[in-house]
Amino acid sequence: MHMPGNIVATSSATGKSGAEIKLHAQGLSKSYGTSVALHPIELKIRSGELLTLLGPSGSGKTTLLQLICGLVEPTNGRLVIDGKDHTETTANKRDIGVVFQNYALFPHLTVQENVAFPLQMRKLDAALIRTKVQNALAMVGLVEFEKRFPLELSGGQQQRVALARCLVYEPSIILMDESLSALDRKLRETMQIEIKRIHRETKSTIVFVTHDQEEALALSDRICLMNAGRIEQLGTPEEIYERPASTFAAEFIGITNLLRGHVEGMTLVTAEGVLPLPPSCRASNGERGALIIRPEQMSLVAAGNCFLSGCVTESIYAGSETRVLIALRSGAVFTVRRQAGQQLLQLGSEVGLNWEPRQSQYLKS
Amino acid sequence: MADLAIAAPASNHTSRRGSAFWLVVPGIVFLLAFFLLPTLQMMSISFVERATGDFGVSAYVKLFGSKVYSRVLGTTFMIAFQVTVLCLLLGYPLAYWLSQQPARRQRIALMFILLPFWTSPLVLNFSWLVLLGRNGVVALVMSNLGLPGGDDLLFSRTTVLFAMIHTMLPLTVVTMLPVMNTVDKRLTMAAMTLGASAPQAFWQIYLPLCMRGVATAGLLVFISALGFFITPALVGGRQETMISQLIITQIQQLQNWQLGSALAVVLIAAALLTIFLYDRIFGLSTMSGGQTAGSAEGKLRLFGIALTKRVGGFFSRVGEVYGRTIRGLPARKLLSAYCTLVIAILLFPIIAFIPMAFTEGSFLSFPPKGLGIRWFEAYAASPLWVSATLRSFAIGIVAAALTLVIASFAAFALAKSSSRLAGFAFLLFMAPMVVPPIVIAISLFYLFAQLQLIATDISIVIGHTVIAMPIVFVILLATFKGHDWRLDQVASTLGANRFQVVRRVTLPLVRSGVVVGFVTGFLQSFQELTVAIFLGGGLKTTLPKQMWDDITLQVNPTLAAAAVVVLLIVIIMFVIIECMQPRRT
Numbered sequence: 001m002h003m004p005g006n007i008v009a010t011s012s013a014t015g016k017s018g019a020e021i022k023l024h025a026q027g028l029s030k031s032y033g034t035s036v037a038l039h040p041i042e043l044k045i046r047s048g049e050l051l052t053l054l055g056p057s058g059s060g061k062t063t064l065l066q067l068i069c070g071l072v073e074p075t076n077g078r079l080v081i082d083g084k085d086h087t088e089t090t091a092n093k094r095d096i097g098v099v100f101q102n103y104a105l106f107p108h109l110t111v112q113e114n115v116a117f118p119l120q121m122r123k124l125d126a127a128l129i130r131t132k133v134q135n136a137l138a139m140v141g142l143v144e145f146e147k148r149f150p151l152e153l154s155g156g157q158q159q160r161v162a163l164a165r166c167l168v169y170e171p172s173i174i175l176m177d178e179s180l181s182a183l184d185r186k187l188r189e190t191m192q193i194e195i196k197r198i199h200r201e202t203k204s205t206i207v208f209v210t211h212d213q214e215e216a217l218a219l220s221d222r223i224c225l226m227n228a229g230r231i232e233q234l235g236t237p238e239e240i241y242e243r244p245a246s247t248f249a250a251e252f253i254g255i256t257n258l259l260r261g262h263v264e265g266m267t268l269v270t271a272e273g274v275l276p277l278p279p280s281c282r283a284s285n286g287e288r289g290a291l292i293i294r295p296e297q298m299s300l301v302a303a304g305n306c307f308l309s310g311c312v313t314e315s316i317y318a319g320s321e322t323r324v325l326i327a328l329r330s331g332a333v334f335t336v337r338r339q340a341g342q343q344l345l346q347l348g349s350e351v352g353l354n355w356e357p358r359q360s361q362y363l364k365s
Numbered sequence: 366m367a368d369l370a371i372a373a374p375a376s377n378h379t380s381r382r383g384s385a386f387w388l389v390v391p392g393i394v395f396l397l398a399f400f401l402l403p404t405l406q407m408m409s410i411s412f413v414e415r416a417t418g419d420f421g422v423s424a425y426v427k428l429f430g431s432k433v434y435s436r437v438l439g440t441t442f443m444i445a446f447q448v449t450v451l452c453l454l455l456g457y458p459l460a461y462w463l464s465q466q467p468a469r470r471q472r473i474a475l476m477f478i479l480l481p482f483w484t485s486p487l488v489l490n491f492s493w494l495v496l497l498g499r500n501g502v503v504a505l506v507m508s509n510l511g512l513p514g515g516d517d518l519l520f521s522r523t524t525v526l527f528a529m530i531h532t533m534l535p536l537t538v539v540t541m542l543p544v545m546n547t548v549d550k551r552l553t554m555a556a557m558t559l560g561a562s563a564p565q566a567f568w569q570i571y572l573p574l575c576m577r578g579v580a581t582a583g584l585l586v587f588i589s590a591l592g593f594f595i596t597p598a599l600v601g602g603r604q605e606t607m608i609s610q611l612i613i614t615q616i617q618q619l620q621n622w623q624l625g626s627a628l629a630v631v632l633i634a635a636a637l638l639t640i641f642l643y644d645r646i647f648g649l650s651t652m653s654g655g656q657t658a659g660s661a662e663g664k665l666r667l668f669g670i671a672l673t674k675r676v677g678g679f680f681s682r683v684g685e686v687y688g689r690t691i692r693g694l695p696a697r698k699l700l701s702a703y704c705t706l707v708i709a710i711l712l713f714p715i716i717a718f719i720p721m722a723f724t725e726g727s728f729l730s731f732p733p734k735g736l737g738i739r740w741f742e743a744y745a746a747s748p749l750w751v752s753a754t755l756r757s758f759a760i761g762i763v764a765a766a767l768t769l770v771i772a773s774f775a776a777f778a779l780a781k782s783s784s785r786l787a788g789f790a791f792l793l794f795m796a797p798m799v800v801p802p803i804v805i806a807i808s809l810f811y812l813f814a815q816l817q818l819i820a821t822d823i824s825i826v827i828g829h830t831v832i833a834m835p836i837v838f839v840i841l842l843a844t845f846k847g848h849d850w851r852l853d854q855v856a857s858t859l860g861a862n863r864f865q866v867v868r869r870v871t872l873p874l875v876r877s878g879v880v881v882g883f884v885t886g887f888l889q890s891f892q893e894l895t896v897a898i899f900l901g902g903g904l905k906t907t908l909p910k911q912m913w914d915d916i917t918l919q920v921n922p923t924l925a926a927a928a929v930v931v932l933l934i935v936i937i938m939f940v941i942i943e944c945m946q947p948r949r950t
């Protein structure tokens with residue numbers, strides 16, 4: 001959980017050579033008076049990637065986004081875009097598009113005028129503006145709505161207009177601030193696919209802010225997990241899910257079963273008993289840490305010959321699988337996934353939990 | 366005013382629709398009886414020949430035919446127009462600045478701005494009379510600085526404009542502010558990220574979005590200015606005579622009702638014409654905050670967009686040049702300095718009364734000669750002043766209570782109903798705001814003369830209730846519309862009976878709105894002069910009427926002492942409002 005203040009995200013951002021760096025935040029930080037919204041961070045975003053800033057509210061992700069688009073001035077650090085220092089560039093002179101949380105469509109302008117706005121600001125020729133607006137509206141499937149006002153559209157349509165308004169001037173970086181959070185689940189999933197498609201077609205660099213880990217996993221090339229104004233972990237969705245760098249990362253992404261304790265030999269002594277550590281891990285005697293086992297890596301066995309045992313407290317049916325909640329002796333509740341078609345478990349019945357130690361993970365706390 | 370919408374009622378209690386609507390009836394009956402019908406009756410007199418009693422239009426022939434009258438009409442419109450334009454230009458930056466402040470600071474600043482407004486235009490203008498006089502402080506400062514003309518500040522068009530703008534600027538600001546407060550700040554941010562410079566974002570996005578508020582402020586200021594008489598009477602010369610002064614002369618001194626009422630008809634016609642234009646351009650429902658998207662192809666809209674684009678582009682270039690050359694002065698600091706200055710000027714005349722009241726000399730002067738409480742003693746010893754103060758206080762309480770009851774019922778009904786009659790009721794309740802008080806006053810004068818109710822307290826109470834109705838109604842409508850009625854439903858599902866729901870849930874939540882409504886009604890009555898001039902006769906004078914008589918007959922520092930008392934009461938009322946602000950945010 002604990003990381004040094006000045007995080008250098010090395011895992012793969014700098015590691016992979018060849019990929020061009022589109023945007024580089026060098027020690028960028030922001031404080032309001034004495035409260036620190038963002039500690040100095042180091043972040044390199046590759047050209048053409050879809051990077052998600054993921055984190056709970058107050059983690060600094062929106063501050064970082066505002067720093068990138070120039071709506072907020074950094075307290076310290078530099079912002080380099082395409083190798084050029086843009087720290088001092090005002091928002092309107094940066095080649096960045098932003099899709100705001102509640103879309104921020106201009107209510108007094110029609111759909112067509114909204115989409116034309118950025119082109120007019122760039123003093124494009126009227127005829128060119130017309131064709132570009134048409135193309136952008138066609139891309140989001142809203143051509144027939146061009147004469148409507150934003151308030152006459154549904155949430156999903158407004159979202160598309162906001163997207164079109166951003167795509168129309170082909171900014172090389174697109175920032176999306178919780179852009180899908182106001183939509184219902186179905187629509188959100190449709191829009192996620194749409195954004196992936198547009199991302200592929202336009203080859204633009206997209207920075208997507210969300211607090212929804214599922215959305216982050218579904219959309220991203222890479223996820224930048226943030227917590228309390230710092231970068232917690234940076235990596236591909238698989239990396240973060242399978243090899244969380246901290247208990248925060250493990251708990252924030254996916255369902256995690258976690259037990260804390262201290263190391264003795266190759267075991268962790270916890271309130272639930274002595275558990276084996278994964279063979280590959282390096283831990284020294286006496287240090288405190290946590291063992292993490294994902295629900296799909298656990299199997300339910302008869303009570304007795306097993307690592308842990310507990311009572312079935314809840315069984316949640318979710319179609320393709322059933323999630324079983326098991327209360328352990330210490331009071332901790334673990335989640336186990338069961339494939340559909342398996343025998344139902346009686347609530348209150350005693351069960352045992354087993355897993356392959358090499359599939360579990362140990363994190364020093 | 367901006368959060369209301371008659372077009373789209375906040376709650377949709379389909380099952381109960383209309384059941385609460387009858388609550389609006391007392392208000393409708395009251396306004397028909399004491400506002401609409403008397404006004405129509407009074408208007409009709411202008412078409413009755415005095416000598417014969419037959420139908421005739423001689424009054425209008427005289428009005429538009431004679432040079433004297435047509436010049437007064439021209440002067441009135443010109444002054445009202447100039448005041449409106451200047452109020453909007455001067456008030457807009459102030460309202461904008463306020464909208465950028467955090468909620469609490471905004472409320473405090475607003476109180477400073479409203480202090481002179483509620484302390485009554487009478488006190489303000491009287492203060493200018495002293496301050497700008499031949500021996501006033503301004504003349505003194507000007508002569509010390511070696512500036513000419515300091516001894517000739519009063520009784521000119523400029524002074525009238527200045528004093529009227531000073532009086533109406535608070536109204537301008539409070540009308541514009543709610544709309545500005547609702548403009549989403551992210552929209553200008555969005556414009557910037559889309560490539561707009563700060564001036565372009567302002568002109569093309571921000572300004573159009575608060576245009577409704579600007580237009581509403583313009584409408585209210587113009588109509589109030591049309592009916593103004595205190596300022597031109599006190600600090601204006603013969604050249605600045607306005608329609609309302611003529612009405613007073615015709616009716617009070619010459620008993621010429623035909624001509625007086627014809628003048629009132631002209632005022633009403635002008636007000637209606639203004640409202641008609643406003644409706645054509647902005648839609649009347651925007652006055653209550655309803656969204657009228659209008660047609661995308663509207664000529665006016667397209668013109669507006671093209672215009673703001675031009676202006677935005679122009680200022681964008683100006684900004685670039687400015688940024689390159691004299692970058693030293695940040696616009697934000699300039700704006701703050703401007704607003705501080707304006708607020709200081711707004712407060713100056715009422716603050717100046719305090720030392721003037723504590724003078725030892727026998728004349729009102731600023732700076733005062735010696736300090737003492739001589740004139741407060743004179744005030745307290747004068748049965749005339751004391752009884753006027755007490756009467757004003759009592760009338761204020763009764764009028765505020767009556768207004769509050771009627772307006773609460775109506776606002777409650779309108780907030781919960783989507784009846785088609787709601788639109789009509791809304792217009793009726795707002796109508797007294799767009800009819801100059803002088804017209805309401807003489808209409809009631811005519812009515813109460815027939816009923817033998819002139820010079821009674823009840824007649825003044827009724828007049829004040831009519832005048833206070835729109836503003837109190839708007840405050841309560843906003844309160845009830847802002848109230849989440851689902852909470853009441855929740856309370857009843859939790860087992861509360863109807864009475865308990867009101868007492869434990871509804872009232873605590875709407876309390877601050879109700880108190881603000883009451884205080885506003887009280888202040889409206891407490892500083893009201895026009896109705897008191899016509900309906901209060903002889904000994905039945907209110908405090909403003911007593912001041913008015915004092916100013917026109919003899920001027921002594923007792924008046925300043927009385928003004929300080931008024932100021933104190935207004936401040937107490939403000940403190941009450943501030944204490945009622947809910948702590949949760």
